[in-house]
Each structure stands twice: as C-alpha cells, then as structure tokens.
Amino acid sequence: MGYGSAPDEPETGAGSDAPERYRPVSERAAAVRPSASTGEHAAPLVEALLRLADDRLVLGHRLSEWCGHAPILEEDIALANIALDLIGQASLLLEHAGQVEGRGRSADALAYFRDAVEFRNLLLAELPNGDFAVTIVRQFLWSAFAVPHLKQLSASADATLAGIAAKGHKEATYHLRHAADWVLKLGDGTVESHARAQRALDELWPYVHEMFRTDDVEAPLVAAGVTIDPSTLQLAWRESVASVCRAATLKVPGDGWKAQGGREGRHTEHLGHLLGEMQILARSHPGAEW
Amino acid sequence: MTPTNAAAPPPPETAEQLAAFEARIAAGEYIEPKDWMPERYRKQLIRMMSQHAHSEIVGMLPEGNWITRAPSLRRKMTLIAKVQDEGGHGHYIYCATETLGVSRDQMVADLLSGKAKYSSIFNYPTLTWADIGVIGWFVDGAAIVNQTVLAKASYGPYARSMIRICKEENFHKRQGYEICAVLASGTEAQRAMVQDAVNRWWWPSLMMFGPGDASSPNSEELLRWKVKRFSNDELRQRFVNLTVPQAQAIDVALPDPELRYDAASGDWHFGQVDWNEFWQVVKGDGPCNRERLAARNKAHDEGAWVRAAAEAYAARRAGAAASAAA
Numbered sequence: 001m002g003y004g005s006a007p008d009e010p011e012t013g014a015g016s017d018a019p020e021r022y023r024p025v026s027e028r029a030a031a032v033r034p035s036a037s038t039g040e041h042a043a044p045l046v047e048a049l050l051r052l053a054d055d056r057l058v059l060g061h062r063l064s065e066w067c068g069h070a071p072i073l074e075e076d077i078a079l080a081n082i083a084l085d086l087i088g089q090a091s092l093l094l095e096h097a098g099q100v101e102g103r104g105r106s107a108d109a110l111a112y113f114r115d116a117v118e119f120r121n122l123l124l125a126e127l128p129n130g131d132f133a134v135t136i137v138r139q140f141l142w143s144a145f146a147v148p149h150l151k152q153l154s155a156s157a158d159a160t161l162a163g164i165a166a167k168g169h170k171e172a173t174y175h176l177r178h179a180a181d182w183v184l185k186l187g188d189g190t191v192e193s194h195a196r197a198q199r200a201l202d203e204l205w206p207y208v209h210e211m212f213r214t215d216d217v218e219a220p221l222v223a224a225g226v227t228i229d230p231s232t233l234q235l236a237w238r239e240s241v242a243s244v245c246r247a248a249t250l251k252v253p254g255d256g257w258k259a260q261g262g263r264e265g266r267h268t269e270h271l272g273h274l275l276g277e278m279q280i281l282a283r284s285h286p287g288a289e290w
Numbered sequence: 291m292t293p294t295n296a297a298a299p300p301p302p303e304t305a306e307q308l309a310a311f312e313a314r315i316a317a318g319e320y321i322e323p324k325d326w327m328p329e330r331y332r333k334q335l336i337r338m339m340s341q342h343a344h345s346e347i348v349g350m351l352p353e354g355n356w357i358t359r360a361p362s363l364r365r366k367m368t369l370i371a372k373v374q375d376e377g378g379h380g381h382y383i384y385c386a387t388e389t390l391g392v393s394r395d396q397m398v399a400d401l402l403s404g405k406a407k408y409s410s411i412f413n414y415p416t417l418t419w420a421d422i423g424v425i426g427w428f429v430d431g432a433a434i435v436n437q438t439v440l441a442k443a444s445y446g447p448y449a450r451s452m453i454r455i456c457k458e459e460n461f462h463k464r465q466g467y468e469i470c471a472v473l474a475s476g477t478e479a480q481r482a483m484v485q486d487a488v489n490r491w492w493w494p495s496l497m498m499f500g501p502g503d504a505s506s507p508n509s510e511e512l513l514r515w516k517v518k519r520f521s522n523d524e525l526r527q528r529f530v531n532l533t534v535p536q537a538q539a540i541d542v543a544l545p546d547p548e549l550r551y552d553a554a555s556g557d558w559h560f561g562q563v564d565w566n567e568f569w570q571v572v573k574g575d576g577p578c579n580r581e582r583l584a585a586r587n588k589a590h591d592e593g594a595w596v597r598a599a600a601e602a603y604a605a606r607r608a609g610a611a612a613s614a615a616a
Contacts, residue, residue: 185599
C-alpha cells in the first residue's frame with residue numbers, strides 16, 4: 001500500500017470515550033486499526049455499505065459547509081439540497097450496515113462514534129472545499145460516477161440496498177446535471193473561471209482513480225450480484241466526463257499519481273479534522289439522546 | 291447595477307388618488323404591483339420587505355454555524371433543511387419586493403454596505419446546540435406571530451408570500467421546540483444547556499417585535515395602510531402569552547422575575563425590555579453585527595468571479611443562439 005509496515009503500537013481510540021453499547025464488541029475493541037495494516041475487514045456487505053455510506057456522509061458534510069457562504073443565493077439553496085440528499089442516503093446505508101453487522105450499532109453510532117481509520121470513504125470526498133470551482137468539479141466527477149453506480153446497484157440482490165440505490169439514483173441524476181451545468185459555465189465563462197476550473201480539474205484528477213478500484217473484499221458480493229465491480233464503470237465515465245469537459249473547453253488531465261487508501265481507512269489529514277468537528281457534540285455527551 | 295432608486299422623480303400625488311387608495315385599503319382590498327400607490331407606501335413596503343428578506347439571509351449564518359456539529363444525522367438533516375428553507379424565503383421575498391420596482395442587486399448592495407437593516411436577533415451568537423432549539427422555538431415563534439399578521443397585509447405579493455412562508459416557519463418552530471423538549475428531559479448537562487440558551491435568547495426575542503408603541507416611528511402610518519395590523523406591543527404580548535405555557539410544559543424557566551399571570555386581562559405580565567441594548571444592536575454594536583456583515587461581504591466578494599462566469603456564459607449562449615437564428 002506504500003504506507004510502510006504496521007505500527008508497533010496499536011492505534012487506539014475506537015470511540016474509547018463512548019458508552020459500552022457503541023463500542024466494538026470484539027476482544028480487541030481498544031485496538032481498531034485500518035484494514036490496511038491488519039488485513040482484517042468487517043463482513044463484506046458491511047464493508048461495502050460503509051464505503052457507499054461514508055462517501056455520501058463525508059461529501060454531504062463538505063457541501064453543507066457552504067450553506068450561507070455560497071457565491072449566489074441560488075447556490076446556497078442548491079448545495080444545501082444536494083448535501084441533504086447525500087446525508088439522507090448515507091443515513092439509510094449506515095442503518096442498513098448496522099443491521100447487517102448485527103452488533104446493535106445505529107446509523108448515528110456509526111457516523112459519530114467511529115474514528116477516521118474506520119471510515120471507508122474515497123479521499124476525493126474528504127478533500128477541503130477549496131473555491132467554488134473545486135467544489136463543483138469534485139461534485140461533477142463524483143456524480144458522474146455515482147449515477148451509473150446507483151443505477152446498477154438498484155438491481156442489487158440485496159433488496160434494501162436496491163431500494164436505497166433506486167431512490168439515490170434519481171437524486172444523483174439531478175446532482176450531476178447541476179454540477180455539469182456549472183462546469184460548462186465555469187469552463188466556458190471568463191478567463192478567470194476557466195483557469196480556476198482547469199486548476200480544480202488538475203488538482204482533483206489524482207483522486208478519481210480510487211473510485212474504480214476493485215479489491216478482494218467485494219469480490220464475493222460482486223459474484224452474488226449484491227454489489228458491482230466499479231472498474232466496469234470506468235470507460236463510460238471517462239467518455240462522459242471528457243464530453244462535458246470538451247464542451248466546457250477544459251482539458252482532461254493525463255493520468256499520473258493515483259491517490260488511494262480511503263477504502264482501507266488510510267485517509268488524508270483532512271478527514272480527522274472534519275470528523276473532529278462533526279463528532280464533537282455527540283462524543284462530548286456519550287449516551288445522550290438528541 | 292440598475293440604479294432603480296435614482297429613477298425619475300414620481301409624478302405628484304393628487305388628493306383624489308390618495309383618497310381612492312385609502313378607500314380601497316379601508317374596504318379590505320389588496321393592492322397589486324400595477325396599481326397606483328403613494329410613494330410613501332411603496333417606500334415603506336420596500337423597507338419592510340427587503341429587511342425581511344435580508345433577515346432570512348443573515349439568519350442562515352447563526353444557525354448554519356451548527357450544521358457541521360449537529361449531534362445526530364436526523365438533527366443534521368433537519369437543520370440543513372431549515373437553513374435551506376430560510377434561503378428560499380429570502381429568495382421568495384426578494385422576488386416579491388422586486389414587484390415594487392427595486393432590483394435584487396440593489397437590495398443586496400444595501401445589505402452589504404450596512405445601509406439596509408435586518409432583524410437584530412441574528413446579531414447574537416449561537417454558542418451551544420441548545421441555541422438551535424431555542425431559535426426555532428422563540429425566534430421562529432416570534433416571526434410567526436409577526437408574519438401571521440403580515441399575511442393579511444394590504445400589499446398582495448407580500449401577503450401571499452407570508453402565507454406560504456408561515457407554513458414552513460410553523461414547522462421550524464415545532465422542530466425547535468422539540469429540540470428543547472428533548473434537551474430539557476435529557477442529562478443534567480443538556481438541561482443546563484437549554485436553560486442557558488433560554489436565558490440568553492428570551493429578551494432579544496421580545497425585542498424582535500420592535501420598540502414600544504410610544505417610540506415606534508413607522509407604526510402609525512403602517513397601521514392605517516394595513517401594512518401592519520397590530521401594534522408592536524400587542525404582538526409582543528401575544529408572543530409572551532403563547533410562550534409561557536410552552537416553557538412551563540417542558541419545565542424551563544424564563545429569565546424574568548416579574549413574569550406573572552394577570553387574571554383580569556388574561557395576559558402574562560412581563561418585565562421591562564432593555565431598550566438601550568436594543569438600540570445599541572440596531573445601531574451596529576451587537577455581539578455579532580460586524581461578523582455577520584463581514585461574512586455576507588466575504589461570500590459576495592469571493593463569489594464575484596462565479597457570477598461573472600455565469601453572466602459571460604449566458605451572454606455567449608444568447609449570442610450563439612441569435613447568430614444561429616439569423
């Protein structure tokens with residue numbers, strides 16, 4: 001993975017301040033480590049659901065940071081709306097993950113009492129918002145992936161996942177249209193907006209490859225028709241992204257460095273800060289109802 | 291930017307026009323955008339409606355402050371939805387105000403320069419999660435008392451926008467009260483949190499109805515023209531009467547030693563509002579006036595290149611469409 005050998009000291013802090021019912025029940029409860037260093041994964045379906053959920057929770061959280069600070073009122077409303085959809089999808093997926101896991105963890109317990117190393121989102125989702133161009137280009141690149149992904153997942157052999165995906169697909173279709181419209185406006189707007197959009201595209205490009213990575217964890221699920229192999233979406237994704245970029249007079253960057261690690265809990269430094277903010281209140285009052 | 295306010299001076303108003311206008315108001319008719327209206331009426335409405343829209347927009351900031359820290363997924367979603375609704379209300383009222391001949395650009399410029407006012411309540415900070423509950427309960431509650439009356443205002447577009455907005459505000463108020471009720475029956479720390487928030491927001495919420503009738507400069511004319519239907523003091527009393535039993539129901543104390551029920555009038559008597567504090571905040575020296583205005587200006591300034599891009603793109607598309615049609 002390129003991260004060196006496993007740490008000598010276990011990374012602790014798996015919600016160690018949390019009440020008993022939120023803690024992992026394994027004997028190694030105090031030593032939750034990223035799967036990259038232990039080779040351990042939750043049950044495949046739990047792992048797959050967390051990947052789907054965490055992308056949406058973290059990206060939705062990032063979008064919600066814009067609320068009240070967007071360039072125009074219409075975008076305050078639109079970005080909040082997209083954030084709401086994504087967090088709504090995440091909430092359903094986490095609830096399902098908790099049920100499949102069978103340790104009594106609710107969606108809130110999974111959202112608020114896991115540490116960064118236990119999150120399974122793409123690095124792309126957790127990167128800071130940057131300027132409006134970075135936010136929009138990220139949303140475009142991810143939504144162009146999410147739309148076909150959810151479409152296929154809506155035929156999942158797991159009926160609950162299929163239902164969540166079908167609902168999410170409708171929402172994602174709108175998100176993609178919104179983001180693609182803005183990519184056109186920014187790319188083909190002014191000299192400054194073009195430069196900012198191109199810079200955003202260049203900066204984010206190393207993070208797109210992780211969307212299409214296949215690993216052994218999901219292999220049995222793919223074989224059983226529960227999830228799909230994301231690498232099968234890559235070609236069509238590249239074509240659709242290239243087509244919008246062409247219309248927006250933007251140049252699709254070449255493939256160089258391919259950032260990855262989110263699916264194994266190896267994140268950027270940004271996720272810890274995001275979660276620090278998101279989880280502070282819930283963790284300050286363990287066991288409280290809100 | 292179109293300097294709509296600096297357009298040619300309006301034609302002089304005749305006594306007949308004014309009499310006919312006031313007769314329509316007296317008969318309970320709605321005034322519509324294309325109808326004749328006195329310039330003072332137009333100006334008063336632009337002032338009130340744009341202040342209202344600005345309040346929705348600035349109000350997104352104190353509540354938005356807790357979106358990223360909301361303590362559960364459900365609370366996070368309802369808060370995002372609420373703040374989004376406020377943006378929607380602002381948008382809707384800006385549009386209604388434009389029917390009076392002022393552009394949104396102009397109104398926004400007046401907000402950003404500090405010329406236009408917005409509700410002073412949003413110049414107070416949201417320090418804990420309980421503030422989100424109390425704002426819904428008190429601030430949206432007070433807004434509903436005001437807006438239910440404004441929904442019967444004589445200017446049609448304003449009245450209609452208030453009807454729609456009131457429905458959503460009622461929802462927000464219930465959510466806020468429910469947050470408070472949960473906190474009030476929660477842990478000791480949660481109970482302390484909600485009581486502290488109530489202590490901080492109670493008096494500023496009473497100030498939301500504006501100065502007492504004796505010192506409210508705009509009220510008399512607004513009442514006669516049925517832009518307002520009740521005086522500031524009447525509405526304040528109504529709010530207190532509604533809220534005291536709600537506080538009792540969840541066992542939260544209101545920070546007023548003079549609060550007592552007056553059986554003769556059926557009103558809850560309350561103590562003296564600190565009008566010095568009110569005027570201090572109105573004049574710009576509240577705890578967050580500078581930060582709120584700075585945040586709005588920052589978003590506007592940093593968004594300039596985005597708006598320029600959208601305009602350039604739209605102009606290019608329009609040009610392409612025109613040359614294709616030629």
